[in-house]
Structure formats: C-alpha cells, structure tokens
Amino acid sequence: MHWGMVIDLRRCVGCHACTVACQIENNLPLGETWNKVLTVGPEGDFPLLVSHFFPRPCMHCEDAPCVDGCPTGASQKRPDGIIIVDGERCIGCKFCMLVCPYGVRQFEADKGIVQKCHLCYERLEQGEMPRCVETCQLKARHVGDLDDPGSEVAALLKQANARPLYPHLGTKPSVYYIFP
Amino acid sequence: MEDKQAIWGRLAAGYFFCAALGAMVFAVIAFLDIISSPLDGKASGTGSFLGLAVAGLGGLLLLAELGNKKRFLLVFSRMQSIMTKGALFLACFIVLAAIYTSFWFDIFPWAGANAGRRVIGFLGIIFAVALVMYPGLELGEARGRSFWNGSALVPLWLTAALTSGLAGVILVAAVTGASIAPAIALLDKILLALIVTKVILIAAYIMGMRRAAPEEARRSVATLLSGSLKNIFWWGIVVCGHIIPCFLYFGGSGAGILAIKSLFVLAGEACLRAAFLQAGVRVSLPGEDNEWYQEEEIAVLAARLEQTWQERAAWLNGK
Amino acid sequence: MAGTIEVKKAACYFCHMNCGMLVHVEDGVVKKVTGDPEHPFNQGAQCPRGAAAMDHLNHINRVNYPLKRVGERGEGKFKRVSWEEALEDIATRLKKYKEEYGAESIATAGGTNRTDDWARRRFFNLLGSPNVVHTSPVCWIPNFLIETAIYGWSAFDPEIMGSRCVVVWGHNPGASYLPEMRGLLEARENNGTKIIVIDPRYSETAARADIWLPIRPGSDCALALAWLNVIINEELYDADFVENWTVGFEELRERVQEYTPEWAAEKTWVPAEKIAMAARTYATSRPACIQWGVATDQLGRATSAVAQARAVLRAICGNLDVPGGDVMPGPHPTFITDVEMELNELLPEEQRAKQLGADRFKLSTWPGYKLLNEQLERVWGKGLPAEWMCEASPPVLWRAILTGKPYPVKALIVLADNPLTSYANSRLVYEALSKLDLLVVMDYWLTPTALMADYVLPAASWLERPVLTTTYGVSDWLIASERAVQPLYERKTDYDFWRALGIKMGQEEYWPWLTNEEVFQYRLEALGYGLETYEDFVQGVRFDFAPREYYKYVEKGFATPSGKVELKSSILETLGYDPLPHYVEPPFSPEATPELARDYPLILIAGGGFMPFYHSEHRQITRLRLLHPQPRVAINPELAQKLGIKEGDWVWIETPKGKVKQRAKITTAIPPGVVQAERGWWYPEKGAGELFGVWESNINACLDDDPDTCDPACGSWCTRSVLCRIAKVEG
C-alpha cells in the first residue's frame, strides 16, 4: 500500500477551493495554508502564450528529507507512505521546514509546532477521499494506491505525461503532476 | 519565492556564531595547553571560561529558537538526525569545557597543570571541532537550497570558526594583559593567514555558486552581492571582517590594536553566519514568482482584518 | 432536538450554479458543509466560496437585526429596531409616496440570484409600480431577448457533452462557472470536442482552448458578422434548415457581403485567415454550440447587435434545438413558473407605460415584453418572467431620482444588491441614492449602499433558506433544496420580507403562503408527485428534469410571428430596430471617439469574474480575502515599461468619469493597448466615513452610463470597451 496523488494540471483552473477546503477540514489558523495553488505564467508574447496552475500539497516523499532530519521522530513516515507530523513530539526546531524543498511545512506559532498536509489519512482510513480531492470542481486531483497497478492513479500515471516535481532532488514524491 | 531564508533567523545565526566562537576559543587554549606552549594562566582560565560561556549562550539561543521549549530534551531522540548529533556535540562540549575550565581555577581541588586537564582538553577539542563542522553538513541537507553545499560549507565554516577562535583568544589576551606572550604574536600571524584563506574560500564559494546550475543558488548569490543582503555582505563580511583587520596589521601589535582587530574579525564572522544563513533560499515552486505576498504578510493581514471585524461587530450588532 | 444530527440538502447561492450542498447540522447548529455528490452540477465538489460557507453564516459582521438610520444619510449611525417598527414605518411612507406621487415613485433594485425575484415583482405589480431594476441590461437579458425575438426562446442550454465544437464567447467558466468548465474539458477528453474561445484576454478558459481568438475588446460583432460572411459565402450553412425553417435568408446574404474577414481583421485585430479558419471549424463541426457569455451583454450600444449576429449564426448552422447543439429548453410545462407567480396582469396598462426607459429601450421593457410574450404564450403556453426580462432602465432611474423627470422617484428598496459597486457611473448612483426620501436595503452585510440607507434589514443566506433553482422559470428543469437551519438572529428571507410588507400595504389576500416552503410546495404540486411537504419533495425527488425533447419546432413551430426563425426579425422591426445583423462599434473606442482616445489612449476592460469572489461579495470573508487581498489591474509588460510601472505598484486608472487605483499585475495575458481592471472592489475593513473605501478601487466609478451610449434595444451600458489612461500612483 502506497498512497499517492495525481494532480492533472490540464484541468486545474487555480480556483483555490482545495486550499480553502483543506484549511477548514483541518481547522487551520487563518493564514496557514497546507495546499498552496500557484499560477504559472502566462509565458510568451501575446498572443502565443502558455500558462497553467500548480497546486502544491505535501509531496509525501518516499525519501523524505523532513523525516530524515527530524531530531525527535515527530516527523514520520507511515507504512502506507504518508508523511505525518506528531504534534505531541514536535519541538518546533523547524529543521524540517528548512530541508523540505517544496516549502510545504508550516510553523504554527501559537502551538510552537510544525504542521503540514497529512493526505487526510484519517479520511482515507474511513474510505473517504481527502478533502481537497473531494472538493475539486474540475476533478483535477486523484488519490489512490500507487502500488496497485489497477488503481485510477496508476492508470493516470501510465497514460499521460506525469512526473513529480523536481525529481532530481531525489526525494521520490508520492504526488505526481500531469503537465499540460 | 523566498527572497531570504527566513525559517532559521537571527537566533540560529547567533547560535552558529557563538558555538563556533566558543568552541574555537576553547580549542585554541586547550591546544596551546596540550602542546605546552602555555599562555598566561589568567588568559587561559578566562579564555576557556569565556569559550564555555559563549558556547553556552549559543545553546540558549538555540533553545530560544525552538517553538516548544518545554520539550527540548526530545532533541536527543534520533541519533540518525544531524540535529540530534549537533545537539549532542554541543552538550558534550559544554560538559567537557566546564570540567576543563575548572582546572584553571584554584577553588577546585583538582586544579593545576595536570594530565587530567590535558586529557579533558583533548576530548574537548574533538567535540569542539565536531561542533563547528556539523552545521555545514546540517545546512547541506537542505536539498532545495543549493547555496548550502555541505562539502564546501564545512571547510569554510571551519576556517571561519578558527578565525573567530583565534580572534577571541587574542582579544582575551589583549584585555587580560597577556598580549605580549610570544604565543600571541604567533597566533596573530596565523590569524592573518586564516583571514586570507577565508577570502579565497568565500570568493571561490560565491563564484562556484554563481555558476551553479540550480536557479536558487544563483539567486542566493545575487541576493548577497546585489540584493537584500548586499550591505551585510559588502560592509559586514568584506570590509569589517577582512579589509579592516588586514589594514590593522600595519598598525603594530599593541594590545589596543589587537583588541580592535579581533573585534572587527568577530563582527565579520557574525555577519558571515547571518548572511550565509539568510542567503540559502529555497528552490522556487512553479509560479512562485507570481506570488505577491509572503506568508508573514498574510498572517499580519489576517490578524488586522479579524481585529476590524471584532471592532465592527460591537458597533453593528452590539446593543 | 437534543443530540440530533441531520444532513440537509441545501443549495449554494453564492453564484448562479446553485451547486448542491450537504449540510451537517447538529442540534440546529451547522457543523460542516460539503458538496452533494448526487447533485448533477457540482457532483460533490465546491468552489472556495461554497467551501467557506460557514464563515459566511457565522461572520460576526453579518447584519442580524433591523437597523434604522439615526444620523445623517450615509453617516453610519443606526439604531436597532424591531421588524414590526421598521415594516410599519416603511409601509406608511410608501403609502404616502404612492398617494402623493403615484406608485411609480417607488422603485426597487435587485441582485443576481440569492432571492425569489417573482415575489418582488408580485409586490410591485400589486403596488402598481413598473420600476423594477436589476443589472439585467448587462447580464444575460440582451442575449436572451434578442434570441427570443429571432427564434422564440433563448437557446441557452448548450449540450456540450454531445457537441463537436463549443464556442465560448466572452465567457470564462474557468473562473466563474467551474462545473461548466469541467464539462468542457471532459467533452474534449471524451469526444474530442473542439473548444473555441473568444476573449481579448488569455483567460483560464482561453488557456485551455483549441482555438483562441484574442479580439479587440468590444469588436465581437465584427467577428460574428465575418463568420456569417464566410459561412454563407462558402455555403457551410445548413441549407435544409435554412430553406425550411427560416425567413429572410436572402436579405441576410446580401447584408453580410460587406463584412468580409479582411474587414473584420481590421476591427478585431485578429488575422483574416484565422477568423475564417475558426468560422469553418465552427460551421463544419456539427453539432456545435455557442455558450452564452456575459461580456457581450456589456458592450453599450453594440450589445444587441452582437447578440443578433450570433443568434443568426446558430440558426443557419443548424444547431438550434438539436442534440449536442444549442438547445432551447422552453419553460417547464407543469410546475408553476416564475412568470405565473408575478401577477403581471394586475399592473394596469397606464402604469406599464410609465416604466422608466420604456420609451427608448423597447425590447427590454413593456413594449417588447408584450410582443414577445404573445408569441411565447401561443407556442409554449407560458411566457418569460417580467423580472429581468421586462424592467426599467437603471441609468434612466438614477436620472429620474436626481431630476424628478419624467416624474419624481422617492423611494428605493434594494435587495441583494450593492448599486454603488455594481452599476456604472457610481458617483451618479451615489448622488441619486443621496437624494432619495427613503432607501431600504436588505442585505447580509453593511455594504456601502446599506450605509446610506434609512433601514438596513437582515437577510437570510442560503443555509438559512430553501432554494428552488428554476432559472427564473425559463428552463425545463428544476432543483429543490432545503434550508439547513432556520434564519439566525432576526434574519429573514426576501419572501418573508415582501410578504410582510405586502400585508402591511393591504395585499394580504395575495400572500396566502406563510413560508418559502409553503409557496414552493404550491408551485410544485402540479408536478404530481403527491408529496405532502416541500421537505418531502427535497428528500424524495429533488431534481425534476422534464424529458428532453429536441426539434420541438417541428411540431410547435418557432415562437415568432412567422413560426420560423426570423433571420430578419419582424419583432425587432416592429420595435423600430434594424431587423438584420449589422455592425455597431461600441460607444467608446479609438474608432468611435477619436478625440477621446487622444487623451485616454488605452482600452479598458472593466470586469471579468475571478476567484474567489463573486461580483462585489465576499471581501469580508477573511479566509477568501487572504487569497486575493487587493484589486489587480492587468497591464502588458511593454506598456508597463513605457509608463515606468512595476509589478505590484498602485496604478491610477482614469477616465473622464473618474479615477480609481488598483495594483499592477504585469502580464502578457493582454495586449499592450489594453488594460483590464477588476470589478466590485470595496474594502469592508475601511472606515464608514469613506463609505468603506468605495471610491478607491471600484472600477464602476470610471464607467459612463449615459443612456445615449447604451444599447438602443436593451439599455446595456458599456463596461468591456472603455477608454482610459493609467499612471503610477506616486508616493
């Protein structure tokens, strides 16, 4: 079992619903964002342009620098591949924030700990989709078992131009993007 | 897009500086002690105490940087983590340095120039070196911040730490009146050599990063040379840390000159840590260049809006 | 009630989509709002507004009690009063104005959705005033009415899923109607549907197009006419359909000869070959459809000409009412539609004649409405609602309030609307509002308009009210949704308000239904499900889509005087308009107003939807606001460089009507001679003294609504092609 996400950038329109739904689902303090959505472009000269949007949850790296670096073991990888932070163990040293190449991790000043997207593992355990996947009007986000060749995500990865962000960093993300 | 690395801020820079300074002041004194080229006892005692104190202060800064200080002991939980290793080095160093220092003070029964002092001094040196080397490796672990390259950062930071250690010892000697000791004159020459070496190392580092493939490394260099860190780089590191001390070598070796020179070197060192720490920007995400607001700005805005709604609520629906 | 957990099937009113929502209610308290997976539009999803619905429900700045003005108008001094006191006083004053100045001295302005508009019209018909306005002239209505004049209903239900080519014209579902955008992309993925996007700006939707035609703002009419030219001259039209089901084709052929692609290239800035290529793609990929887009309703005097040319395009290409084409749903046959609730028949002829603007904007007022409905009732059995489709002209209304001509207007009731940000020429609107004797505003928030009111009344939002989605009664389906909770505090639905006010005005016998649910139940009974209550209907039925029929004209004929598609429209001719497609240049452009263009050389697009806001709404929902804290004006890098403007700089946008500032978004998404400013901006966090910053960035303050520049048939003012200049804000 290896949970992963495929985000279809050909579909995303940058509406930020996923951002907002995630904030509400996880009861985040105002201003904290686990799932950022960025605007890429337009690049080129009018009218020969390209642009797309880029949602960024946690990449749930298989070789996760944040887990490697964590001095307390608060950041951990679950057997199903999901990277979580145990808020009870986190001392707020922020080293994981420094080593995450994707700018994922957020410091919660009031609690003094680091938090981030946990792929809604509790929802997944109950057979529900992550909130951001559920809320996407464009159905740009897909979640599933990367190990299962029959899963929707595996199929998506096969048929299209899918790759993770910055594979050269060697983090082996579990989040893939289908680039336009 | 990060315009500066802001996750580890001043406290962390202060920690790196203090740890390096304290460790290397200690190391120089213990080393001279071991090779029996003793400084004046007063200078050694004060120096190793100061080394201990400065490293201890660094430890406190590190603690202050933690979000959740009550749980700080958990930092020793995972030996695979370089953070844990670093914390361990710091802790061991502080214990050893404390014991070592006690040998210089007569109130302790074991005080005096005995073998015990040298053994402890030797062990202390090992941890002191570890303590100044690991931060380079630690920062080097940030794969998305190519400006921090472990194998280049370690020699640079080691040299820099040694520089500050020497400057620290010279400063202590100058203040305690031990500056005429022959050892000091030698240290002063080594210091010059280190300053020159460091110029070369920094220049090579920056040139290398400027040509590096990753975009963020080039951005880091630009930030240092001409961006938001340009003052601290040119005035702090280059002028204070290197040019002025070099000029001061023409001013003779009076205690006053030595002290001033050391202070400039130390200021330069502090700037080096701060600048290099802040310069380590993260690789940008696709589209991050289109972002208008930094996370802190959003937090401030959120607080301001919420505050306004509170005030408005009283006016609107209050009785 | 203790310990009960219910999941209510509600519908979101934050935009027209009315997405279905599941609301988890615990002991009468809303705990969670998620998308309803069974709902055909959103299929379980939400946009950011819907996702943040609880923030809206519980926001501490919602208006919760009736407020009465105690200071000077606009000073922001209110005191809380009871509903009874407010309604009593409002009714007394309305009676007085009616007596002294006639019922027409009382007007009302409404907003886009969020309300049961028929209830308002019912009240006004009973009151005897024809002066009901919306932003209807710039939103959907011109297209709807022109199409109805030509082929007897609007073909507004394009069947994208079965289409081979979809033309998205002046529309950006990628930022406004997300479920629609999904439909588009899925159609392409599944069926290879071609997507043609016509937009001056490289929008979210244009970025996904197969063919993007970046026309000069406002030149849509030229493009449509050139398409007609290509399609007719290359004989790409549906000859059978044209032969059997249209009148006026020969005159059309003759008329469009002058509109060659080369001619259009000059007007539109799009190369002639590209125009022709797109025309061929559209005409040869049948079935094809053209989606409605709001931008073409906002072209001032060019508005209905665009709609006319486009309607004719649809018809001659044989796409009307075919599977995968532009389906004309017609009204729902059985349930009681909006028009049947309005009591239009009770408005006396002499009052109809007084409708402001009816003397010049004849299609969108009583004269046109009457002609259209005669045909519609004959063929469909039902006509169009008067709400939206038969309204006074807002620009004429403001002027009447200000000048007392042609007669005095003393009172205005505003619901779900913020005229200071949503109508052109905001300063004029402001002066008009200042001059009223009575301004009543029912809203969720203390908006800039509400700040000027004599009474601010607390409105219930969609979580606090049932919603019956009927597209104003012009489509053949409906979706029923329930309230999640009873209105909090003293908030009321608009129905409750009109009913209560109606009773105070002596209309009691016409308001027999106590609640929204009761009246909805009454409207649904004829569907024959035999259910006791509205809630039963929602839980058990919810969706009622009349069986889809195509080619309805074969049996019914088209609802026009000739029974055919009138390429040469007799209704338009009767009303005194050009019956054939023709070119009209928008009122402000380098071509139309060269002197103006000397001082104001840039073309301003004022508007265009963007997430996460809807019109002027949601600026006070902190979570949403943080996604987009400040207004942005899009400027091409070349232009920015010339003017020394950098990314994020505050920039003045100035027209002869006024100047406002927004922050520069430097982007190649628009060409150098054009800038695009965001709409609807005000700052709820700013002081009441400055009307919540309504003059700072509200682009409507820069627009003109001079009736002479408006569309002659529908009174549309111009927002999408305005002349302006920009400059960096110094200091």
Ligand code: SF4
């Ligand atoms: S909800 Fe979907 S379409 Fe909207 S930003 Fe997120 S991924 Fe993109």
Ligand code: SF4
């Ligand atoms: S994306 Fe960052 S936070 Fe997430 S697993 Fe990878 S390194 Fe850790």
Ligand code: SF4
């Ligand atoms: S998976 Fe869950 S926690 Fe992660 S971004 Fe999506 S909603 Fe947020």
